[in-house]
Amino acid sequence: MERLSDFLLAQASDGLVSWQSQVTASRQFDVSLAEVEEAILSADLLPARYQRNRQMISTAQQLQLFRSKVAVVGAGGLGGYILEQLARLGIGQLVSIDADVFEENNLNRQLLSSPSKLGRVKVEVAAERIAEVNPAVSLIPIQAMCDSQNGAELLAGVDCVVDAVDNVTARLDLSVVCDKLQVPLVHGAIAGWYGHVSTILPGDTTMQTIYRHWKGGKGVEQQLGNPSFTPAVAASLEVAEVCKLLLDQGRLLRNRKLAFNLLHMEVDDISL
Amino acid sequence: MKITVKLFATFRIDRFDIAERDYPAGTTVAAIVDDLELPRDQLGILMVNNRHVELDREMSDGETLAIFPLVGGG
Numbered sequence: 001m002e003r004l005s006d007f008l009l010a011q012a013s014d015g016l017v018s019w020q021s022q023v024t025a026s027r028q029f030d031v032s033l034a035e036v037e038e039a040i041l042s043a044d045l046l047p048a049r050y051q052r053n054r055q056m057i058s059t060a061q062q063l064q065l066f067r068s069k070v071a072v073v074g075a076g077g078l079g080g081y082i083l084e085q086l087a088r089l090g091i092g093q094l095v096s097i098d099a100d101v102f103e104e105n106n107l108n109r110q111l112l113s114s115p116s117k118l119g120r121v122k123v124e125v126a127a128e129r130i131a132e133v134n135p136a137v138s139l140i141p142i143q144a145m146c147d148s149q150n151g152a153e154l155l156a157g158v159d160c161v162v163d164a165v166d167n168v169t170a171r172l173d174l175s176v177v178c179d180k181l182q183v184p185l186v187h188g189a190i191a192g193w194y195g196h197v198s199t200i201l202p203g204d205t206t207m208q209t210i211y212r213h214w215k216g217g218k219g220v221e222q223q224l225g226n227p228s229f230t231p232a233v234a235a236s237l238e239v240a241e242v243c244k245l246l247l248d249q250g251r252l253l254r255n256r257k258l259a260f261n262l263l264h265m266e267v268d269d270i271s272l
Numbered sequence: 273m274k275i276t277v278k279l280f281a282t283f284r285i286d287r288f289d290i291a292e293r294d295y296p297a298g299t300t301v302a303a304i305v306d307d308l309e310l311p312r313d314q315l316g317i318l319m320v321n322n323r324h325v326e327l328d329r330e331m332s333d334g335e336t337l338a339i340f341p342l343v344g345g346g
Contacts, residue, residue, distance in 0.1 A: 078346045166346035191343040194281040209324065213315040214342060220282045220314055221345030231346070257317070259340065261281055264289075268280070270340075271322060 004029045004036070005043050015059075016048040022136070034092065037136040041066055047136070050090055061247050062090055066136075068246045069093035071155050073146045073174055074164030075122040076100070077226055078188055080111030081235035082162050083126050087134040089243060094137060096126040097154055099145040109228045146170065151177030160245050162238055163187040166221075168214050175200060175207035186241045188234040192224025193263035195234040198272070199241045199253045209272050210257060230262060273297055273333035275304065280340045283310055295331065302327035304337060316340035 004025060011021035017040045025036045040047050041063035046054060050062055057065070070091050072082050075098035086094055100122050106113040112125050123141035130139040146154050146165075151173060155161055161178050163171055163185060171187065178185040182202040187210075189196055200206045237258065244250040257270045278290045287308060295304065301318055305327065318325050319338040331337065 074346050076346060164346050166344070168342070168344045171344070189343045189345060191341075191345045192282070194341075194343055196343060210317060211342070211344075212324075213312075213318065213327070214344075215313050217313060219316070219342035219344035221343065224282065224345075226345050259280065264284075270317070270319070272317075272324070 004031065004039050008036075008040055008043055008045060012045045015045055016051055017045050018048045022047060033136045034138060037066060037092075038063075047090075049134070053090070057243075057247070065090045065243070065246055066092040068160070069095065069158045070160045070162060070242060070246075071095040071097065071158040072162045072164050073097045073155075073170070074166060075112060075126050076106065076164065076166060077109045077190065077231035078235045078238070079122075079162075079164035080113070080126070081232050082164050082239055083130060083139070084111055084133065085236065085239040086162075086242065087130045087137045087139070089239065090134070090137070091242075091246075092137060094130060094139040095142060095154070095158060096123045096139055097142045097144060097146045098122045098126075099143055109226055109231055111232075146174065146177075148173040148176060152181060155181055155183065158183060160242055161185045162242060163189075164235070164238075167218065168211050171207055172211060179203070184245050186238045186245070188238045189219070190226055190230045190234050191219055191221035192226065193230060194220075194224075194259070194261050195230055196257050196259040197234055197237040197241065197253060198257045199245065201252075201254055204255065206255065206257075206272055233260060233262065273299070273331070275299070275331050275333075276336040277304065277308070278336060278338040279308075280316075280338065281343070282314075282341050283308075283339055297333075299331050300327065301325055301329045301331065301337060304331070305339065308339075310339060310341075314341050316342040 102113045102117045127139045127141045185200040187198045259268045
């Protein structure tokens with residue numbers, strides 16, 4: 001019988017394997033689309049969907065991303081964009097954690113929400129969306145609030161955690177759990193026209209520094225709410241940090257806070 | 273003494289982006305925060321000359337104080 005790798009090599013054109021060939025291989029060799037993707041990348045070929053990644057992410061790096069597991073805590077404003085971008089980037093395993101269902105006030109900004117999804121569990125909608133966008137990526141939906149009690153269990157075995165929660169308590173808990181697990185945490189927060197992003201490696205106390213004057217309760221987002229564009233900006237900055245962390249590239253926002261103000265179009269890079 | 277105060281995000285509304293202000297010697301960060309009627313429960317990071325400070329930090333002539341609001345949404 002023809003081997004999977006031989007089949008893929010025969011199907012490849014200019015080092016690219018089309019989606020159609022990936023699906024055919026999955027059927028013909030009775031393996032999952034994820035297994036075919038791993039086989040394609042291991043043969044130093046590239047699934048054609050990633051051809052516009054090729055100039056900045058090598059095939060070896062694309063395989064590294066595919067073998068990575070990233071947890072996104074929160075599936076709302078930030079989380080929806082983050083999950084979408086991680087799946088399109090080709091992160092092989094995603095974990096989406098959120099306890100909520102979609103409500104009408106989510107519709108102005110949350111990518112995963114739509115009128116037909118009102119009342120649906122956010123992480124289940126996330127799993128459906130990711131299965132549609134990039135079927136080679138697996139998403140584990142966890143309908144729960146991630147806190148200091150269950151965090152270590154929920155986040156065990158991931159390479160990186162992305163903060164997409166909507167309150168300071170959850171962020172401080174997340175930071176403690178990630179430190180305990182020795183996992184990097186990419187932090188992002190938004191309010192109205194404003195937001196900030198920072199990358200926290202094990203041993204860093206960045207989250208405690210950013211929220212050192214916090215006395216409980218919400219930040220200025222309570223008065224400002226959040227529009228459609230601010231979460232997308234913060235989410236994109238966070239995903240860029242995840243990509244660099246996983247590939248050990250570029251310069252991270254470590255011990256720095258990138259604060260953006262979309263009303264005055266100002267960006268401040270603050271040393272922490 | 274002269275203190276340059278830089279405000280960020282919502283703290284600019286009905287105040288200013290950056291201003292040089294006069295304060296008596298020994299004025300603390302907390303006194304400036306209160307003088308500007310910035311709600312203490314909305315304080316993010318406070319920096320003097322690009323270093324983190326606490327509210328009880330005494331200011332010196334010519335220093336720059338930057339005040340960020342607390343941003344925690346998602």
